[in-house]
Amino acid sequence: MKVLVINQDADADKLALQSRQMDALGLNWERIGAATLDTITPPTDHKFWRRWHRIMTSSEKVQFASHFSAWQRVLHSGQPGLIIEDGILLASGIHEFLNQIAEMTVPQHITIQASDDKKLVSKTLDADVPMRRIYQDYTGSAAYVLFPLGASKMISRAAKVVVAPIDAAISDARDLVSFQADPALATHMDDSDTKNRFALPETVKVNSNNRLVFRCRRINAQLAKGINFLAYRPISVYRTVSVATKWPDLGLKK
Template sequence: MKALILNLADQTERMALQRAQMAHFALDFERIEAVTPATLSRPTGDPYWMRWQRPMRDTEKAVLESHQRAWQFVVETGEPHLILEDDALLAEGAAELLASVEKSAAIDHLTLEARGRKKLLGAQLDELPVRRLYQDRTGAAAYVLWPSGAEKLLAHTAHAGALADAAICSAYSLRSYQADPALAIQIDRCEIYGVTAPFVVTSTIDVERKPDRLAGLAWHQRAGFRLRRFAAQLRMGLRQLANAHRASRIAVPVASNWPEFRSPDFR
């Protein structure tokens, strides 16, 4: 299975890390030029960006469009791909899992990642180390996407923007699964999970200050954001109730064996 790596042109150290990581796991890859606020396909003031639960930062808009580029690539190639943000680390066993699920017709989306939050998980699939994922809340750094799932995500985000991970987590038409144990984390979680970080990272999203919550908006815009926030929370609650008989909220453990990459190894 080929990996698609989302990478900004100026993040050369991150890309060098990913090249080393792909070589370690013997994975073919293609670099996807990540979108920046300056290269957004829609203007930052387009109504598309005003239809989420709060005002979005321009950097958040760019992240969504970067993922949409990868989704479109998956649709066009007709093959499942591992989609990685350039600060994602993979555990030993990741390549073997990718090989075991590549031909599966039962999955649209498989997340490899954990970020500490509990997830609503159901049964294991065909003795594979993956479980049905009914509700996630965060994380878009490392996931496998099949063409069927890519089509669903492109349709889901066709008329309204969202944070990339929120868009994925709220696409309930996806047949989503979770690697168990998790086989990917972002570098900013290394200390929490006891994994050696290759270098210190600064979020490319957080370089832009989050907009003051609803400040300066017209009353109907404020009302729209609040209603969409309420509707999203209600959908999640109903989702949990509907699947309570077959799923449980679980903190997914992470794998115990992680390759170490240090700057001299990949510079």
Template sequence: MISAVTINLAVAEERMQFQAAQLGYLGLHYERISAIEAEDAPGLRPAAYWDTWERPLKDAEKACFLSHRAAWEKVVAGGKPLLILEDDAVLSDRVPHLLEKLSSATGIDLVTLETRGRKKFVAKAGHPDILDLPIRRLYQDRSGAAAYVLWPSGARKLLRRTEDKAGLADAVICAAYDLATYQADPACALQIDRCTLYGIREPVATTSAIDAGEAPTASTGSGPTDTLAFKARRIRAQLRLGFHQLLKSPLAEHREIAVDPGDFSHLDRLTRLIA
């Protein structure tokens, strides 16, 4: 069975309490990864490193990115796949069975379990080698890094991509077209802030540290040259995305990933336990 790691800030005790109850209920072994604090993140890399994304990054975004990167390093060091969770991830009852099946799967770099109510570019048909798994090839995601299974092969690719370039954790994953990425279908995870969208009760109150953080600022300056560099990267990324979708269009379709609220029925019970 694939184990889990949960990225959690020390101050977010209620979220970790929920995760411990949820993962225990699902029978999943897990470890906690201490998330990097926003105030510490900028100093952990040279200033110029942080200005390699498509726009200036908030300190909370930098911390989130480095926390995920620490999880990727853990995958490589352990030599086996791990379920990487942010501490506001809500998992479905389907997860243990899926993880058991994935533990013997080959040729996969990453499987994302979640959806956020946005259409994804997924294969029209299931993969011929893994038709017995409820997953399909994911050619273009839009956002979200709250719940994904990562193999050492995928972790090494992500670490290489981010050795000299920073970014938003989920956007870096979405833009890694060299990954053999798959989508759980139906979705097996949501972030807490998406629960009400699918008629699911939020198990704990949640506020995004990133949304509540300071406005992003460039680390090495904010003059015309820096602004043009950010814009040029955004344009290149959009052109690359468009070409990738055009290339995969014969195989894929844009659609939302289904969510079955009945798969999350255990949340009411967990909410009462941690109340």
């Protein structure tokens, strides 16, 4: 399975580090150039970007567009791909995990990222692979496996339903058959990456006519999450996911 590394042109150091990591782990990979405010399509002031329950920031739009390019790559290849941002460190067991899931037909999306947030997941692990079904999640978009059917669903959802910050875009896609690697096999190399992903200067203004629309969308989204949580709570557990203990030696402190 190929690893698709989303990398901004200005982050040559991170790309070099990813190259070292991929060599150390024996992974086949390619770079996906991150979108910029100059290359993003449609432009950031287009109504395409105003369908979530608040106005997205420029950083969020660029980040979404970058992941969208990776989804298109997966769909066109007809093969699942591991999509990661360039600040991600992968565990030593990632190669074996990718081999285990490569031919699976049930999953459409598998997040492999560690998180301090609790997730609503199945009570037991999958019979064949160390992962759990996800019923409700909020994070994990910096490192995930996407299958062609999952890519098709995400692309269609962006065109027909809503565009959102990448964490919400994936976690709110409830028709996506999602799993969580357990233990998690990816984490951020630097804690600052969790806060500064695709950081750009922002000037976001909302006129009074739009405030009510966004508020109604936000209320509807929270109601949908609440209903989903209650529906799956009897067959699931609400917990954090364990993290792998073995990581490649890239000269980083973890």
